Structure formats: C-alpha cells, structure tokens
Amino acid sequence: MDNQMPREEGLDHSLSLLKEGYRFIVNRKEHLNSDVFETRLLGKRAICMVGSEAAELFYDEDKFQRSDAAPNRIVQTLFGKNSVQTLDGDEHRSRKELLMSVMTTEHINKLIDITEMQWEKSLDEWIKMDQIALYEEVKELLCKVAFKWIGAPLHEDDVKTMTKELATMFESPAAIGPAHWMGRTLRNAIEKNIQQLIQDTREGKISFPRESVLHKFSNYKDLNGELLDVEIAAVEVINMLRPIVAIAIYINFTMLALLQFPEQKQKLKMYGDYTKMFVQEVRRFYPFFPFVAAKVKRDFTWNGYQFKEGTLTLLDLYGTNHDPKIWDTPEEFSPERFAHWEGTPFSFIPQGGGDYYLGHRCAGEGITIKLMKIGLDYLVNKMEYEVPEQDLHFELDDIPSIPKSKIVLKNVQRVNTQ
Template identity: 55%
Template sequence: MTNSRQMPKEEGLDHSLTLLREGYMFLANRRKSFASNIFETRLLGQKAICMGGEEAAKLFYDNDKFIRMGAAPKRLQKTLFGVGGVQGLDEEEHRNRKGMFMSIMTPNHLERLNRLTQKYWDIKSREWEQKDQVVLYDESRELLCKLACEWAGVPLNEGEVKKRTEQLTKLFESASALGPEHWMGRHARKELEDWIGELVEQVRNSELQPPEGTALNSFSFHKDIEGKLLDKEIVAVEVLNIIRPIVAISVYITFTGLAVHQYPENKPRLLIEEEFLQMFVQEVRRFYPFFPATIARVKKDFIWNEFQFEEGTLTLLDLYGTNHDPHLWDNPEIFNPDRFAQWDESPFSFIPQGGGDFNMGHRCAGEWVTIEVMKVSLQYLANKLEYDLPNQDLSYSMVSIPSLPHSKVIMANVKSK
C-alpha cells in the first residue's frame, strides 16, 4: 500500500491492563499526548487502532470500511451483549436484525413507554414516602426492571423482581470486570437467557400471549434473511438487549439526580420549559461517563488521511473523549445544557451511545428509549418530588466502568409535591 504515513504508536507489548487502570480516560489521554485523533497501540494481545473526534466517528461508522463480526471480545459477549446479538452482525443480516429492533421504536410504543415510566415512578414515590431514606441507583434499577419487562411483554412476578434486577445489573456491571465478578456476570446471563428462552417457547406454542408489538411477541416471530424464525436462544439474547439497556439507564438516572443537586440554578427552567428538559437530559448524557468506547474491525485495506488501515485490525472509537472534545464542544468540562439549544444534531459529534444512522448503521436502537425514560425521571427528580440529600460521597471514579457516584445518591425525607 502506498501514499501512507506513520501513525503515532504507543510502544509496549500490551496495554490492556493500563486501559483498565485508566478507564474512561485511556483513549483521551493518548490522543492528547500524541496531539493526534488517531494512534496505534496493543490491546488484548493484538494491534489496535484508537480514534476519536467527529471525523473519526464518521469513518468508524462507514459500513464499507468496518465490520462488527468478531470485534467484541468474548468476555463482553458472555456478559454485556450476548453471543449472536445484533451488535456483532454486518450487512444484510445486520439490517434485518436492526429492523426488528426499530419496529418497536414507533411513536405509539414510545408513548406507551412514557406512560409506564410515569406509572412506576408514581409507585416508587409512594414507597419512598414511607422510608427514612433511599438509594437512588438501587431504587431506579428495580423501577426500570419492572418497566422494561412490562414494556417488552415479559411477565415478571413481584417475587422475582429483586432476583432479575440483580441478574440484569450484573450484565453491565461485570462487563469490564476480572475474576469472580466477571464469572458472576456470565452465570447471570445464562440464567437470564434460559428464562427468556422458555418464554419464547411458550409464545410460539400459544401458551403465552404478550401484547402485540412488544419485543417478546415481535422477536419470537421475526424471520431472518432466509425466511426462518430466529433460534430461541438468539431471541432470548435480543429480548435481553432490550431489557438490559433499560435497566442500565439507572446509571444515567443516578447522574441526573446528581446534576439536579449540583446545578440547582437550572431548576426554575426545568419547571416551566419543556424543551429545557430535553437539553438537560442531553447534557447529562454528554457530561457524565457512560460507555468509554466502542469497537469494530477493519473490513478491508484502505488509507484515510494518509494513515494505513489493514484488514482485520481491531479499532476503538473514543465515545467519552469525543463528547468532551474541546474542538467540538465549548468548555466541555462545564455542565451547560444550553449548549444543546443550537446543537446541529450531528450523529458523529455527540455519541454517548454510539453514532451514525439508526436504521442502517450501528447507532444504538434504544437511544430514544433512554431519552424518554430520562426525561420522565428528570421531571420527578426536579419537579415532582421534594427530598434532602444528606452528607455523602457524591464523587465518582473515571476508572470504574460503569462509573457511579460513590454513595449512589442517597435521598432522605422524600415527599411528593
């Protein structure tokens, strides 16, 4: 290959442990030290290209240049995503599966989600009034587990709520873990997939009839590119790819509670300006850590900006760093919802849950779900509830993934307004 230049390169045999030690800042630190939005390193025993910024995101989401098949490490498939899930598919197979997800992201289904979110916040609010104090992260996980299952058409008995909540939490809390915590995540996934798999069989045998248009109903009868029903194991993986991310919104809700507390000057506008709710939610998603990066492999040899990309090379896109890139965001380390008043809605500069096109690309299908749930949750935390935040450690780590305020936001004396 000709007409290429040397990519900045981090020396050393492997930097996987360093990535775990530096967490969200691993990619951003090196982009800064190399004064380059692209560099080469070694991760998981292999060469890896790391990129960040808007132009890099546009490249990363070019389906002619990158594939997802075989990109995610097995440890992520065995905990976070599930084996055979939509995140690891490409081309026609991906379009078929992504269409299955997008079919439940209609205005009517999202409106139903909104109503259910309000329903479960009302229930939780009444429960909290009977307690001296509650932990927002723990309570919101349980709230979202109930919400996710009902929205997805998955029956959930009250007696199993805590069990399923903890299992679903382990899927995203163990994704970057080592040792026993990782193995607990794998065990939780197996139990969850067995549970959903049995429900899929019941649906197909007409023993269970979830509401039409719900994930359990639609996915159970979805056909692949060959016109065949998906294996029940794959349906289980994909139903969990609806439920698990909704439960993970608890991380964002906890940071939303933190932001309401730390930036009280915004509360008057949150009460009277509907559009400001959306701006505030978007700034929470931009400002606080959620996913550090996303991963793919080079589809075929090509040259970009005179840098050589070789087929099969592991490639990481810096999500957190792009959302804090000073070339894209004015004063990115300042929490400022007003920045979204004039935002151009670029799908490549603001990428907390990935970038690119919803329908044809690998942008998270559940991003609308996240925003809808967060907006309702913000209404309660800012406008519909009164509560105190006792002295606690509200700092958060930039190493732990997912990051959370250390106290997980303790609320006391909760009352409905």
C-alpha cells in the same frame, strides 16, 4: 504518501485500559498529540480514534465490520452471542429492523405510560422509607417497566433477582475475576428464562399480545424465512430489557447534576423546553459507555495512515463528547449549548454514532431521552427530599462510573400541589 501512525510503545496495554477506563484513549491522545494512534491490546495491534471525523470513518460499513470485533468478555456479559451489535450488512439491517419495529409511536407511548405509572408506585414506597439509594431503586423501577413493556410483567418476588441479572450485564464487562464471572453466570440464568418464554410461546403454551415485544421477537423470521434460533431471539429480547435498566445510570447522573449545579433547577421549572437540553447535556457531560469496537474490513489509507485488514479499532465515545474541537468549554456543564445545536450524527455520540434506523447507533436512544425526561420531572417537580452528607464522587477509571454513594435521599415526599 503514507504516514507513520503515532504509536504507544510497549508489549500490551490491556490492563491499562481496564485501569484507566474512560480516560484510556484521551490520555494517549493528549500524550501523542493525535486523534488516531496505534497501541497493543489483547496481545495484538489495535487502533484507537477520537473525534467526529474518526466517528464518521468508524461507521463506514465498507471499511469496518462488527463481526468478531468485540472482546469475548463483552459479548459474554453485555451483548450476548450473535446479537445485533455483532452483525454486519444485510443481516444487521434485518435484525435492526426487528428492533426498530417496536420503536413506533404506539409502543413508545405505551412505554411512557408504564414508566410514569411505575414512578408513581415507587414514590409511594419511597415515602414509607427513611432513605433510599436512588441508583438501586431506579434500577428496580426500570426493571419492572421493561418487563411490563415487553409483555411479561414481573411478580414482585422476582424483581430483585431480575434486576440483578440485567444490571450485572452492564456493571461487570470491565470487571476482573469473580465479578466478571458472576456477570456471565447471571446472564446465562436470564437467557434461559427468556428462552423458555419464547419456546412456550412458539408451542402455544403461553400467549402474549400480538403487538407485544415478546410476541414479535418470538415469531420473527430471518432473511431465509426461518424463525430465529431460540437463543438468538432471547438475546434480542434482553437487548430490549437491559438498556432500559441501564438508564438508571443516566438518571443517577441527572440527580447528581441537580446537586452539583443547583442553579439549573430553577431554569427547569421556568422553561419547558429546557428539559431536553438538560437531558442531552447530562448524556454528553457524564460517562456512560466508554468506547465501541470494530475491525478493519479491508486494507485502506485514511489521512495518510494505513489501516490493515483485521485490526481491532476502538472509537472513543466519552472522548468525542468532550472533544474541544467539537464543543466549546467541554468540561463545563452547559445545557444551553443544545439550544441551537447543529452537530452531526458523528459529533454527539453517547450511545454510538451514525444512522439511527439502519446503522449501529443505539436503537433505544430515543427511549433513553424520554425516560430520562420522566425521571427529571419527578426529581424536580414531583418529589421533595433531603440529601444527607455522602460521597458523590465518581471515578473515570470505573466502568460503568457511578457516584460512590449511589445518591442517598432521605425523607422522600410528594410535592404538595394544593
């Protein structure tokens, strides 16, 4: 017997979603007392879900598809046209294999080495400055890392431009008006630059190392044995660059956690295995990406609720990571919860859920953890700094949410190890 799915009244709630941000789904979950409910977005019926059971359903490829699911404003700024995030079935698995081909131990170790070297160089520069805005500085640091890792190190004159172009992709999708259109414009600019690199590689005008990301992506062939369109290859190269720069958000929240919970610093110094627990709790506790989208592939019934083919469905990532059915005291910052954590791929989903290698879980999740650990090591063990009075507040109605001051640090110095 089918049940009536709880429903939010009203003609359309798209503006409410933009205004409420990370709390949009949770607010209605609490009001309707249901982990799944119906609303209206972009003038059409939509379903919102939260929780591990909902996540397991959402990542069932027999029931949901990604093709034509993400709103155009997200595709035009964050993902790019025909990116891996918008594909299904064999085409998605083939493209995911391309991304995973550069997630080998050798590639990741190289990325770690580059990242540690860049933190050293950046620290040398910060020491010379009266103060830094950590978020802005780490974005540039990670932009340099990302381009060097793919095989195309940036000239110093290009760092600020490329950082802005990549960062705007994840800072502008939820923006309204000029800020959103600026995001589209800057995405188009970097796509053209990467397309030119790929075209020059294919024509033999530039030679990148055979194991480099740029060489692999430029010469990758699809299921039909054809080279990817230059435009698509460029989108997937950017799918390597952009997420690395976006880790600046997590590193900013890492710093915020050290300030908000100062007792954690001593634990990090005393216990080597505490670092990963701390990083995982930062990813759970603080906001990153609010939700992911799919469309119902074919009619089905789940828990007595009807899901109609073509219905837009949103899975709440932030809400699931704060779901009291999954987490004890979810609004407390407690890295120890990960000491013996035995959750599923659907209960801890800061960067998506499901299978890491073949599914739609973020290909760069492992990289995120490793680069956060490097940043944490510098902030705790290798740097000294003063934290002037500032506005460290962040809003859950901003997507992405970043502390207002972007965390200003003064008088940065190296820790004296003598």
